[in-house]
Amino acid sequence: MLSAVALTLSFLESLIPTAAFMPPGAKAGFSNTATMFAASSLGFVPASAVTLIKALFAGITRGPTAFAMSFAGGMLSTAAMYLMFRFSKNTGYMLIGIVSALCHNFGQLAVACFMVGSSAALGYAPVLIIAGVVTGAVTGSVLKAAVPALLKLEKTLVGKGER
Amino acid sequence: MERKLITKKDAVIIAVILFASAALVLSGRAFRAQGETAVISVDGKVYREIRLSDFSKKTQFSLDNGVVITAENGKICFSESDCKDKICIKTGEISKSGEVSVCVPNKTVIEIRGADGADNIITY
Numbered sequence: 001m002l003s004a005v006a007l008t009l010s011f012l013e014s015l016i017p018t019a020a021f022m023p024p025g026a027k028a029g030f031s032n033t034a035t036m037f038a039a040s041s042l043g044f045v046p047a048s049a050v051t052l053i054k055a056l057f058a059g060i061t062r063g064p065t066a067f068a069m070s071f072a073g074g075m076l077s078t079a080a081m082y083l084m085f086r087f088s089k090n091t092g093y094m095l096i097g098i099v100s101a102l103c104h105n106f107g108q109l110a111v112a113c114f115m116v117g118s119s120a121a122l123g124y125a126p127v128l129i130i131a132g133v134v135t136g137a138v139t140g141s142v143l144k145a146a147v148p149a150l151l152k153l154e155k156t157l158v159g160k161g162e163r
Numbered sequence: 164m165e166r167k168l169i170t171k172k173d174a175v176i177i178a179v180i181l182f183a184s185a186a187l188v189l190s191g192r193a194f195r196a197q198g199e200t201a202v203i204s205v206d207g208k209v210y211r212e213i214r215l216s217d218f219s220k221k222t223q224f225s226l227d228n229g230v231v232i233t234a235e236n237g238k239i240c241f242s243e244s245d246c247k248d249k250i251c252i253k254t255g256e257i258s259k260s261g262e263v264s265v266c267v268p269n270k271t272v273i274e275i276r277g278a279d280g281a282d283n284i285i286t287y
Contacts, residue, residue, distance in 0.1 A: 093167070095177060112265065123263035141168060
């Protein structure tokens, strides 16, 4: 069900025209809220599953390159989120969001460099870092606001045995 | 204890990251001189090197991987590509030494180089 949420968010996000001030390739990453919820409340495996499904969706709609980049960035960022939620009690949501957004960017750039066969793609890094800090902060804040509601929903669903 | 949205320590870390990356972007922009040549590579191999000053009129290069590159007035950009994300086209015109534009799906890179191949030397 979470994957569906992630896909919906991903899709809605693609409908928003890229604002002029956004650097090329940067996206708001709303769907990462779903991944983050999975990483914080359900565990590493469900979070990875969400990431994989998201990447497959990207692959279907935007081609194999998008799959590779989405998956590499997604897994790196999921791992980072999970480790922070698990082992660092006093790291706030906002910083976790930011660090995972940066990991996401880094994973994607690594794949881009590998595919292109040169390190030139790193030229996008500085702008992406700033974008990552902003979008990560938003993702983290949204999650903080949404967690209580999501947990309640989870309980209701599990209670009804509809999971 | 409930996890907080942000702690003081987090705020400091975030500020440091923001400051460092902003400094990186700004210093990169400020010190970049007009580039001399554009190097187009496909799949890691140099495909063609273009002297930007040779193309004051609009000139198009069609690559056999579905990419069209346009050079005009010392600037160069991806103008057409059969990839789906079009990030290469959205990057727009580049002209200053050290700038890059990349089309990952088509494995094509445009890099601007300075007068003597060095990226950071400013000559007047």
